[in-house]
Amino acid sequence: MIIPACGARVACVSSHYDDEQLVAALRAALSVDRVLDSPFEKVLYAKDASAIAPEDPGVVCLATSTAEVAAAVAIANRFGRSITPRGSGTGLAGGTIPLERAVVITTTKMNRVLEVHEHDGYAWVEPGLLNLDLTRAVSARGVHYAPDPSSQQTCSIGGNVGTNAGGPHCLLHGVTSAHIIAIEVVLPNGEIAVLGDIRGDAAGYDLRGVFVGSEGTMGIATKIAVRLTPNPPAIRTLLADFSTIREASKAVSAIIASGLLPAALEMMDANCIRAVENWAHAGLPLDAGAVLLVELEGVVDVVNDGVADVSRICTAQGAGSVRVAADATERALLWKARKSAFGAIANIKPNYYLHDCVVPRTRLAEIMDEVTRIADEQELIVLNVFHAGDGNLHPLLVYDKREPGVVDRVHEAGRQIIEVCIAAGGMLSGEHGIGLEKRDYMPLVFSAIDLDYQARIRLVFDPDQKWNPGKVLPGGSSCGEALHDASGPVVVAGAWV
Amino acid sequence: MIIPACGARVACVSSHYDDEQLVAALRAALSVDRVLDSPFEKVLYAKDASAIAPEDPGVVCLATSTAEVAAAVAIANRFGRSITPRGSGTGLAGGTIPLERAVVITTTKMNRVLEVHEHDGYAWVEPGLLNLDLTRAVSARGVHYAPDPSSQQTCSIGGNVGTNAGGPHCLLHGVTSAHIIAIEVVLPNGEIAVLGDIRGDAAGYDLRGVFVGSEGTMGIATKIAVRLTPNPPAIRTLLADFSTIREASKAVSAIIASGLLPAALEMMDANCIRAVENWAHAGLPLDAGAVLLVELEGVVDVVNDGVADVSRICTAQGAGSVRVAADATERALLWKARKSAFGAIANIKPNYYLHDCVVPRTRLAEIMDEVTRIADEQELIVLNVFHAGDGNLHPLLVYDKREPGVVDRVHEAGRQIIEVCIAAGGMLSGEHGIGLEKRDYMPLVFSAIDLDYQARIRLVFDPDQKWNPGKVLPGGSSCGEALHDASGPVVVAGAWV
Numbered sequence: 001m002i003i004p005a006c007g008a009r010v011a012c013v014s015s016h017y018d019d020e021q022l023v024a025a026l027r028a029a030l031s032v033d034r035v036l037d038s039p040f041e042k043v044l045y046a047k048d049a050s051a052i053a054p055e056d057p058g059v060v061c062l063a064t065s066t067a068e069v070a071a072a073v074a075i076a077n078r079f080g081r082s083i084t085p086r087g088s089g090t091g092l093a094g095g096t097i098p099l100e101r102a103v104v105i106t107t108t109k110m111n112r113v114l115e116v117h118e119h120d121g122y123a124w125v126e127p128g129l130l131n132l133d134l135t136r137a138v139s140a141r142g143v144h145y146a147p148d149p150s151s152q153q154t155c156s157i158g159g160n161v162g163t164n165a166g167g168p169h170c171l172l173h174g175v176t177s178a179h180i181i182a183i184e185v186v187l188p189n190g191e192i193a194v195l196g197d198i199r200g201d202a203a204g205y206d207l208r209g210v211f212v213g214s215e216g217t218m219g220i221a222t223k224i225a226v227r228l229t230p231n232p233p234a235i236r237t238l239l240a241d242f243s244t245i246r247e248a249s250k251a252v253s254a255i256i257a258s259g260l261l262p263a264a265l266e267m268m269d270a271n272c273i274r275a276v277e278n279w280a281h282a283g284l285p286l287d288a289g290a291v292l293l294v295e296l297e298g299v300v301d302v303v304n305d306g307v308a309d310v311s312r313i314c315t316a317q318g319a320g321s322v323r324v325a326a327d328a329t330e331r332a333l334l335w336k337a338r339k340s341a342f343g344a345i346a347n348i349k350p351n352y353y354l355h356d357c358v359v360p361r362t363r364l365a366e367i368m369d370e371v372t373r374i375a376d377e378q379e380l381i382v383l384n385v386f387h388a389g390d391g392n393l394h395p396l397l398v399y400d401k402r403e404p405g406v407v408d409r410v411h412e413a414g415r416q417i418i419e420v421c422i423a424a425g426g427m428l429s430g431e432h433g434i435g436l437e438k439r440d441y442m443p444l445v446f447s448a449i450d451l452d453y454q455a456r457i458r459l460v461f462d463p464d465q466k467w468n469p470g471k472v473l474p475g476g477s478s479c480g481e482a483l484h485d486a487s488g489p490v491v492v493a494g495a496w497v
Numbered sequence: 498m499i500i501p502a503c504g505a506r507v508a509c510v511s512s513h514y515d516d517e518q519l520v521a522a523l524r525a526a527l528s529v530d531r532v533l534d535s536p537f538e539k540v541l542y543a544k545d546a547s548a549i550a551p552e553d554p555g556v557v558c559l560a561t562s563t564a565e566v567a568a569a570v571a572i573a574n575r576f577g578r579s580i581t582p583r584g585s586g587t588g589l590a591g592g593t594i595p596l597e598r599a600v601v602i603t604t605t606k607m608n609r610v611l612e613v614h615e616h617d618g619y620a621w622v623e624p625g626l627l628n629l630d631l632t633r634a635v636s637a638r639g640v641h642y643a644p645d646p647s648s649q650q651t652c653s654i655g656g657n658v659g660t661n662a663g664g665p666h667c668l669l670h671g672v673t674s675a676h677i678i679a680i681e682v683v684l685p686n687g688e689i690a691v692l693g694d695i696r697g698d699a700a701g702y703d704l705r706g707v708f709v710g711s712e713g714t715m716g717i718a719t720k721i722a723v724r725l726t727p728n729p730p731a732i733r734t735l736l737a738d739f740s741t742i743r744e745a746s747k748a749v750s751a752i753i754a755s756g757l758l759p760a761a762l763e764m765m766d767a768n769c770i771r772a773v774e775n776w777a778h779a780g781l782p783l784d785a786g787a788v789l790l791v792e793l794e795g796v797v798d799v800v801n802d803g804v805a806d807v808s809r810i811c812t813a814q815g816a817g818s819v820r821v822a823a824d825a826t827e828r829a830l831l832w833k834a835r836k837s838a839f840g841a842i843a844n845i846k847p848n849y850y851l852h853d854c855v856v857p858r859t860r861l862a863e864i865m866d867e868v869t870r871i872a873d874e875q876e877l878i879v880l881n882v883f884h885a886g887d888g889n890l891h892p893l894l895v896y897d898k899r900e901p902g903v904v905d906r907v908h909e910a911g912r913q914i915i916e917v918c919i920a921a922g923g924m925l926s927g928e929h930g931i932g933l934e935k936r937d938y939m940p941l942v943f944s945a946i947d948l949d950y951q952a953r954i955r956l957v958f959d960p961d962q963k964w965n966p967g968k969v970l971p972g973g974s975s976c977g978e979a980l981h982d983a984s985g986p987v988v989v990a991g992a993w994v
Contacts, residue, residue: 193946203926205951301802429700449690460953
């Protein structure tokens with residue numbers, strides 16, 4: 001599956017002799033117990049939360065400080081080894097699977113909140129801090145960290161930066177990039193730099209913006225200045241049930257068109273409702289074809305008016321009932337139902353493959369029909385739970401990998417779903433990143449010139465192509481420099497619209 | 498003033514013989530009347546709207562299509578000449594002043610709206626289209642282009658992209674970068690590419706984000722896909738007057754702290770109120786120390802509640818009166834007053850120098866005192882009209898350049914204002930860009946490593962350093978490649994916090 005990123009590149013197959021020296025050097029710089037090299041210990045770091053096959057990490061470093069990360073990078077560089085940065089390993093696109101027996105540097109032990117400046121709206125944290133732990137640490141001060149992936153109990157801020165992660169509340173607040181003010185990074189050459197600035201939007205070229213979402217190909221974050229969002233004075237949560245996905249989709253469009261800006265606007269289909277209700281007992285309507293979970297936040301009277309508006313719109317679009325959470329407990333229960341979908345499906349089958357495409361909101365219903373058709377053809381069960389407000393689909397294929405041939409059918413269905421979404425004017429990823437999973441689909445959405453410049457930007461940071469090799473860009477697009485070593489520039493006409 | 502960007506670089510001093518051949522080649526590719534080479538014609542393209550001294554453009558090309566832009570770029574490259582892209586020339590940081598007798602390529606004649614897709618929320622336009630003309634062209638379809646610089650009647654979308662321009666309504670909607678979906682560009686080597694994607698947030702590295710705000714150093718935009726924002730069902734505008742800037746600043750903080758999200762939140766000081774009222778006759782209170790202009794937009798009942806909340810907060814913070822615009826005419830009049838400040842000051846003195854710094858909102862009042870003190874010391878009149886909601890100051894120094902020594906005093910005051918803002922935890926620029934004006938201040942806010950990587954990113958696009966030379970980065974920071982030609986990487990410790 002792994003295509004060398006560039007023809008000129010020499011594949012790195014390390015000898016066991018090298019490995020021993022490497023491990024010894026890393027242990028001298030870190031500590032014996034935080035440099036793992038036994039197969040038993042390394043297996044945890046061989047994969048992420050996706051269904052993509054694991055790869056052997058050469059060695060795993062559990063760093064506890066910027067200095068340790070820099071030391072590990074310097075040592076890996078000295079041994080000519082590739083490096084794969086890693087957070088909690090909750091990624092869903094294979095972004096932290098270590099190819100080329102890379103040195104894995106994980107920041108899970110760097111999980112402190114360093115400084116909180118709630119009045120100035122930011123905090124400095126370490127990258128291994130879990131997303132929900134950040135919000136817990138600052139909530140008494142009246143603020144929170146807005147992006148809330150479903151995995152927020154287990155995913156780290158550093159990993160969120162790597163994938164530019166989303167979450168239900170990103171509809172109003174924007175995805176991770178909008179909440180990262182500055183990042184201390186150890187660059188591929190071992191230098192330490194701070195990208196971005198806590199004093200405000202930096203002028204000049206936006207290095208911070210380039211780094212967010214770079215999936216470990218441009219260095220490793222060691223401290224992160226996150227934006228803290230004031231807790232809204234009022235939050236109200238509604239659950240509306242519809243007999244069909246089509247009706248629910250129309251309600252989504254009508255809510256957005258009305259000028260309302262919900263904080264979150266999520267949809268679950270019938271399969272998902274049943275799986276979740278069996279597990280979370282949140283009182284979801286088991287006979288519904290789809291439910292919308294809508295949250296509004298802001299000043300009290302403004303939010304109350306919004307609740308009335310959303311209720312009216314949902315009813316007009318055919319909602320069977322609209323339930324408004326009476327209190328914080330009921331609200332928490334509804335969100336538990338939404339965010340535990342991935343756990344709940346374990347009751348159906350032991351394995352799942354979760355997709356992540358963005359489609360035009362106006363084509364939601366039709367594409368959901370297509371997704372169902374594709375799953376039926378491949379004899380798979382599909383559940384849908386997703387960010388309807390911004391058209392970010394998450395078809396969830398459940399299966400039992402012990403069933404012969406099923407993994408192939410899961411991959412085939414995934415390929416068809418991606419192609420259907422892109423053909424409908426959609427995009428490869430809303431929030432999970434590209435990783436290994438979608439690398440080879442990149443030419444479907446980017447021109448050759450665009451991919452070439454992306455590769456060159458990557459080379460600015462990582463000229464030796466050692467950082468998270470094989471991720472993000474398809475094979476062949478990392479040869480930006482080579483193109484210009486030829487007699488002249490390669491001209492490829494750019495298509496527009 | 499101009500420091501060569503890199504020691505290795507050969508300054509380009511073209512001969513007149515070259516000039517004649519260059520002009521002939523450009524005229525053959527474009528047309529005789531759209532390639533200007535007489536001093537009389539070129540003088541219009543020698544400066545922007547700042548007080549920075551003009552420079553001689555080698556030749557000026559008025560392109561009418563992507564093909565003509567690409568042809569002009571290819572010819573300039575063949576002659577080894579620098580290129581400075583230009584929009585309407587309303588920039589305030591010297592970003593389009595042509596150094597090195599650059600070939601100026603202006604897109605003012607490329608001003609068509611190409612396609613409007615209001616239901617999908619975007620339009621393709623040409624870069625020379627004026628900002629306000631875009632909104633006028635789409636307003637009948639119920640949408641508008643949200644970023645609204647004060648110069649919106651005369652500034653172009655291409656120029657807005659170059660500087661990542663702001664505007665009063667960017668408080669709610671975000672600055673230009675949030676409204677640019679994709680950009681067709683002619684790259685420095687003559688290739689044509691589309692950065693970004695109308696199908697949604699592109700995965701991979703964000704080339705679109707790097708290009709927005711690159712001030713003509715990475716190529717020239719030839720078509721732009723802009724986001725169209727639905728017109729809100731309701732808009733209400735309030736004017737609150739206060740006896741001091743300090744009171745008005747506290748009201749700003751209280752409004753933001755309440756959880757309200759105004760679309761715009763602008764302040765004018767006493768000098769500005771008087772200058773504007775004399776000109777626009779909008780009924781501004783001539784005895785006020787400061788006024789706040791607050792705009793709310795959204796669903797009708799939500800906005801009405803917001804108006805009541807803002808009125809209550811302003812009154813509690815000491816507002817003498819709060820006036821709510823009764824209708825669209827009165828609203829337009831208040832905005833005319835705000836946006837005509839720069840014209841109105843012509844009644845005071847013939848020249849002005851407008852600054853652009855961002856400061857922490859909590860320190861607004863104290864920094865305004867400092868600005869007044871600095872202006873007094875330099876015996877200059879200062880007016881303040883600015884985006885208070887996001888702490889983006891615009892001290893406006895008015896003067897008559899025929900007065901001996903005054904220009905030096907204006908520059909000295911400007912330097913001190915910038916330093917005070919940065920010392921208070923502020924940033925160099927909120928929306929005008931860096932250009933020539935603030936290039937040499939960049940090391941005040943960026944580390945050496947950061948500037949080095951910015952220079953390398955620039956080199957990815959413009960390896961020959963021919964595009965808008967001397968802009969954005971300070972002298973010496975464009976030598977990124979040279980650093981790595983040495984025996985090892987240059988390690989400079991990055992400071993954080």
